[in-house]
Amino acid sequence: MLRDTKQRRAILEELRKVKTHPTADEVYEMVRRKIPRISLGTVYRNLDILSEKGMVLRLEHGAGCYRFDGNPHNHYHIRCVKCGRVDDVTDVPMLNIEEAIWGKTDFEIISHRLEYIGICPKCRDITKAKRES
Numbered sequence: 136m137l138r139d140t141k142q143r144r145a146i147l148e149e150l151r152k153v154k155t156h157p158t159a160d161e162v163y164e165m166v167r168r169k170i171p172r173i174s175l176g177t178v179y180r181n182l183d184i185l186s187e188k189g190m191v192l193r194l195e196h197g198a199g200c201y202r203f204d205g206n207p208h209n210h211y212h213i214r215c216v217k218c219g220r221v222d223d224v225t226d227v228p229m230l231n232i233e234e235a236i237w238g239k240t241d242f243e244i245i246s247h248r249l250e251y252i253g254i255c256p257k258c259r260d261i262t263k264a265k266r267e268s
Contacts, residue, residue, distance in 0.1 A: 137188055143181050145169050150191055150205030156212070156221035158202055194221060194250075209233075209247065215255035217262075224251060 137143075149165040150157070157165065163178040182203055186193035192204040196214060202221050204212075211224040233244050254262070 137184070137190075140181075142166070142170060142173055142177055143185065145173075146178060146181050147185065147190065147205065150203055153205070154223065156194060156202040156204050158200070162203060196221075211249045211251065213251040213253055215258055216252055217254055217258035220255045220257075222255075 145166045146162060149162060149169075153165075155161075159179050159182055160175070162182065163173070163175050166173055166178060182191065182193070185191045186203070189207050192207055194202045194204060194212065196202065196219065200219070202219075204221075204223075206223070211227050212221050213224050214221045232249075233247055236244060
């Protein structure tokens with residue numbers, strides 16, 4: 136059983152408030168507004184624990200770059216290759232993909248992840264502006 140601490144509760148509350156999929160450092164800055172004396176190490180440890188327990192998602196984007204999602208349920212993401220912004224992709228008809236694959240492999244499927252990769256509107260506008268100048 137996971138002990139409910141003030142720090143864990145604050146981290147979960149902050150993550151569930153936002154749709155931005157923040158880094159651990161960004162979560163730290165968010166939580167510091169509520170708990171000014173919290174340490175960065177405490178935030179990192181609690182994010183690890185919360186992701187191991189399936190209460191948050193840890194999104195890995197290579198080179199040790201992690202972002203965190205307060206929605207632990209299977210859903211899809213789109214990531215900007217320029218700035219790293221991550222958004223949820225909603226209304227995808229493939230949410231039952233695990234059931235569709237069940238029986239087509241000898242693996243026991245425990246979860247899945249799907250990530251789309253693209254360029255966000257802000258980065259697209261910056262690139263367009265540079266080309267036009």
